[in-house]
Amino acid sequence: YKAFLAAAVATLALGVVAYGGGDEKPTSVVLVTHDSFVVSDDVKAAFEQESGLKLRILQSGDAGELLSKALLTAGNPQGDVLFGVDNNLLSRALEGDLFEAYESPALEGIDERYVLDPEHRVTPIDHGEVCLNYDKAWFTEREIAPPRSLEDLVEPRYEDLLVVENPAISTPGLAFLLATVAHFGEDRWAGYWRGLRANGVLVVDGWEEAYNAHFSGAAGSRGDRPIVVSYASSPPAEVIFRTPKPTEAPTAVIASSCFRQIELAGVLRGARNEDGARKLIDFMLSKRFQEDVPLSMFVFPVDPSAQLPPEFAEFAVVPEAPLELAPEKIGANRDRWVKEWTSIVLR
Template sequence: MRRPRSRAAFVRVPVTTLVTTLCATLVATLGGVPAGAAERRVTLVTHDSFALSESVIDRFTERTGIEVQVLPLGDAGQIVNQAVLTRGNPVGDVLFGVDNAFLTRALDANVFERYRSPAVDGVPEALRLDPKHRVTPIDYGDVCINYDKAWFAERRIPVPETLEDLTERRYRDLLVVQDPSTSSPGLAFLLATVAEFGPGGWQGYWKRLRANGVTVVDGWEQAYYDEFSGGGAGGDKPLVVSYATSPAAAVVYADPPITRSPIGTMTGSCFRQVEFAGILAGTKHRAEARRLVDFLLSPAVQADLPLQMFVYPAVADTALPAVFTANADTADDPYTMTPARIGARRDAWIRAWTGTVLR
């Protein structure tokens, strides 16, 4: 899943080529262990937005003797597709980054083996979406509409509060969204509209959005940095599909520094995303893979997640950074949907959305 740009502490080795056999790989060595020095190694397959502090990874390697390599393979959908294609002969040992929108695709293909981490007891039941423990919840966040506070204040236009509000004439040409076929937040926003308006009403809602001038782009970065007026690049859309944590990221990365975020969150628009890790079936490093899954739920990693990947830690009692509690949002009652329902209808919904909005 795409998030506000984070500053990864580790350095990735440049890609050579990723061919269909996946013989060539992008490898990032995340610990302080020199190449060849560690006898035990585990490979983490993940999305391109993965980031943890170098010191946190160093601690894992020092305590376990296990060298961690990270293999980024695109977005959440792409890493699941690769796992399905290489089922039984995986390119790594642990996959991190499959979310509830793509979970059933992975589970139905049996790409994970079962493992119940002892640390999962600290995770709320609402985030444990697989009772068979093939995947472990690591973090969560809300995909929401963000708004440019100054834009609305200067024009004395009230900020929209509901999805239906976005179809009103006063918000014409103000919203930019992502294509759900190419974007994780775009898909999450589509799911929010299905959850709100139901199978008989969501397409009609999108017709109203289209008539009201909604802009559609391929991905999150284009929407947020190029089109959004609060993204810093001169965009003219004061409403964008992004994350409830985007306001905190705007403060963290502000130059010059600021104390209050210029971005707000429309909490009545949010869809809850949960990210999971799972041990890939066929791994030759099962013991090391289990240690890595446990580590992802450790206090050190959970506390590192908010300012590295701008997500909320799955373990309930994890303390949050002050800048996060002051500026990031969570929805009190976000839209949700079972992975089974998403898996059964996701592709059909995307096809219907394309026919409604883009054609």
């Protein structure tokens, strides 16, 4: 606890330095976000030129850490806009009264399924599905059919092949747990996890360890597990980052396992530059920003008119009917589900 508090205080101090003081008209807008946030230099420069404001980015750990630190300073925030809360954490953010309502005019072109708060305290910016990925070559070489469903993973032929992330500390791990709740229902998800445990599922702390250390399909990996919880955008990433670039994605997604994550942004309550915050949210819904997110953060734009990079268009899977749970249901049950999962899988 002391270490967390010290980190929070240090981050707050950095935010004060970046934010500046005094009553003069703000010349910058501060975006508080997670460590995975990336924006291209030319896109950042375009916002600064259009708005006349300097964009300062304050990164605060992963999505869970970001939200925890923001709740500590609710009403007296470190910045103007918070980006990175997703549908799995939304209830905590809204209950903590973090945001001022703002309905961007740019929402007119956004599919309503991504708009999770009718009061517009948060605005959808991108979505990215958490899905089971598998190593195509591993299964081809052994003449084993790859799994096609969640149910397949408890079958004997897939024993000791799956690696997942701990949902208590990992965002994709939590999303996969929620996927099983959404698919099997309240009365069957726990039994499914007992089956996975009996079939040798490996649980690790986070995505980096699961994918790069244990998954056999990752570029350069010595892992021996050919099935992993990752993202719908992982196959195009494998194409983009391999040398030489393959003509076919070496990994594939089990579409029926995908759980939708929607990332949101909001004007922080107490923001010093509320006008600049609104301009930033408008810009994040612009085609310029929306077309930047696939190759910057390996997620998908919420603007259906945004053009996808060729690698995404060819190799990414966007499931037509991903698994979903209402944010209110997640908020009411998340802690209980994680606690029960822990007693089943890690006991």
